[in-house]
Amino acid sequence: MVEAPLPGREGGEGSTAFPKAALMPVDLSMVEIGEETRIDTGFQEFNRVLGGGTVPGSLILVGGDPGIGKSTILLQISQNFAASGCKVLYISGEESLRQIKLRAMRIGELKGDIRFLSETNLGQIKETIYRDQPQIAVIDSIQTMCCEEVTAAPGSVSQVRESTSLLMQLAKRSGTAVFIVGHVTKEGQVAGPRMLEHMVDTVLYFEGEKNASYRILRAVKNRFGSTNEIGVFEMTEKGLKEVLNPSEYMLEGRPVNASGAVVACSMEGSRPLLLEVQALVSETAFGLPRRTAAGIDYNRVNLLMAVLEKRCRLPMSRLDAYVNIAGGMRLSEPAMDLAVVTAIVSSYRDLPVPADTVLFGEVGLSGEVRSVSLAEHRVREAAKLGFKRCLLPKSNVSRLHVPQGIRCQGIAGVEEAIRFLFDEGKE
Ligand SMILES: Nc1ncnc2c1ncn2[C@@H]1O[C@H](COP(=O)(O)OP(=O)(O)OP(=O)(O)O)[C@@H](O)[C@H]1O
Numbered sequence: 001m002v003e004a005p006l007p008g009r010e011g012g013e014g015s016t017a018f019p020k021a022a023l024m025p026v027d028l029s030m031v032e033i034g035e036e037t038r039i040d041t042g043f044q045e046f047n048r049v050l051g052g053g054t055v056p057g058s059l060i061l062v063g064g065d066p067g068i069g070k071s072t073i074l075l076q077i078s079q080n081f082a083a084s085g086c087k088v089l090y091i092s093g094e095e096s097l098r099q100i101k102l103r104a105m106r107i108g109e110l111k112g113d114i115r116f117l118s119e120t121n122l123g124q125i126k127e128t129i130y131r132d133q134p135q136i137a138v139i140d141s142i143q144t145m146c147c148e149e150v151t152a153a154p155g156s157v158s159q160v161r162e163s164t165s166l167l168m169q170l171a172k173r174s175g176t177a178v179f180i181v182g183h184v185t186k187e188g189q190v191a192g193p194r195m196l197e198h199m200v201d202t203v204l205y206f207e208g209e210k211n212a213s214y215r216i217l218r219a220v221k222n223r224f225g226s227t228n229e230i231g232v233f234e235m236t237e238k239g240l241k242e243v244l245n246p247s248e249y250m251l252e253g254r255p256v257n258a259s260g261a262v263v264a265c266s267m268e269g270s271r272p273l274l275l276e277v278q279a280l281v282s283e284t285a286f287g288l289p290r291r292t293a294a295g296i297d298y299n300r301v302n303l304l305m306a307v308l309e310k311r312c313r314l315p316m317s318r319l320d321a322y323v324n325i326a327g328g329m330r331l332s333e334p335a336m337d338l339a340v341v342t343a344i345v346s347s348y349r350d351l352p353v354p355a356d357t358v359l360f361g362e363v364g365l366s367g368e369v370r371s372v373s374l375a376e377h378r379v380r381e382a383a384k385l386g387f388k389r390c391l392l393p394k395s396n397v398s399r400l401h402v403p404q405g406i407r408c409q410g411i412a413g414v415e416e417a418i419r420f421l422f423d424e425g426k427e
């Protein structure tokens with residue numbers, strides 16, 4: 001088969017390969033925006049992750065492991081929306097109305113215009129939304145929804161894709177903000193939210209450790225806001241409670257003046273977070289050192305130990321090391337390096353770092369401490385929580401306005417930090 005020539009190319013003038021009518025592109029200055037409205041979710045933490053509240057007509061996917069609290073948080077924000085005067089429709093394809101009522105009773109009072117449906121037929125749900133025109137609709141979960149036009153089973157790739165595109169059109173046409181729950185399952189079993197991520201406006205992940213009560217809401221895609229913000233919640237018997245001061249929460253109950261434990265400051269989006277880094281090093285029993293890292297990159301820990309070995313002449317290759325971020329947080333910021341290195345040395349020497357000290361800084365392969373972003377935010381957070389001393393990259397110090405009550409010590413290299421903290425730092 002020979003391809004038809006493109007107009008203006010070999011086909012010569014007058015060739016009409018595309019007989020369709022041409023479109024009229026518009027000048028953006030002619031597009032009216034109107035005032036941007038955002039609907040308050042009733043949780044500051046949730047609003048922050050959404051970029052300031054819910055945008056009408058948007059489609060928001062909330063993903064997360066089984067039992068992490070997706071239905072709970074969506075029911076809570078539904079109640080908040082209704083209490084503030086919005087019309088809400090909550091549709092569950094996995095739970096009976098009785099189950100929803102039991103959860104609702106546990107969480108708190110139901111006020112305002114909020115209606116419930118236990119339904120999986122998306123065609124009927126669509127008609128209901130067009131008829132009732134709620135401002136907010138919740139669909140729990142996308143894997144249980146079923147479009148009659150598609151013959152595949154609910155939860156299959158084609159069914160999930162069709163259901164999502166139908167909900168997208170629905171949200172845009174009706175102006176209803178639609179929250180959908182997506183289950184995260186092992187790859188290949190069910191169509192997970194990965195594929196959906198392209199289709200929706202916003203993707204939020206609700207994460208947490210099974211044995212810790214805090215939960216983190218994280219935006220991984222947001223057409224209406226930044227994606228590196230997190231919201232912190234705590235799971236209680238009465239549902240999720242927002243944690244407005246996560247640093248305080250993360251440092252609760254930390255050991256004072258124990259060796260191997262130091263406080264670091266990491267940034268999560270625009271928000272500084274103080275955390276405890278713990279390390280335990282001990283002689284290797286069988287020649288090959290054993291290392292584990294929880295909450296922080298394993299390879300990064302190995303790299304930092306190699307730096308300690310080579311630049312500070314510490315015999316790390318003969319030591320087992322266990323590094324852990326207390327509380328089960330997972331971090332990937334290089335600004336944690338200085339704290340990890342210090343925690344390892346503190347455990348190795350069995351000397352504590354003073355409990356009123358916070359550290360942050362990236363460690364390079366030559367053992368230098370490199371500057372990090374938003375140093376001032378981090379120092380301010382440390383001062384706010386009553387820390388008296390901060391060790392930070394020297395190159396950050398010159399541009400810093402030091403808040404009252406905290407002393408900032410610029411550090412150029414790992415060796416200098418070790419000397420300062422463990423040899424001469426004792427006043
Ligand atoms: N009485 C209770 N007291 C304290 N916590 C509870 C209570 N009942 C449930 N929970 C918490 O709520 C969690 C379940 O929340 P939820 O049903 O919202 O999760 P989910 O993410 O929607 O789960 P699924 O994936 O099964 O739909 C439980 O794992 C538990 O932590």
Ligand SMILES: [Mg+2]
Pocket residue numbers: 070071072140
């Ligand atoms: Mg659920």
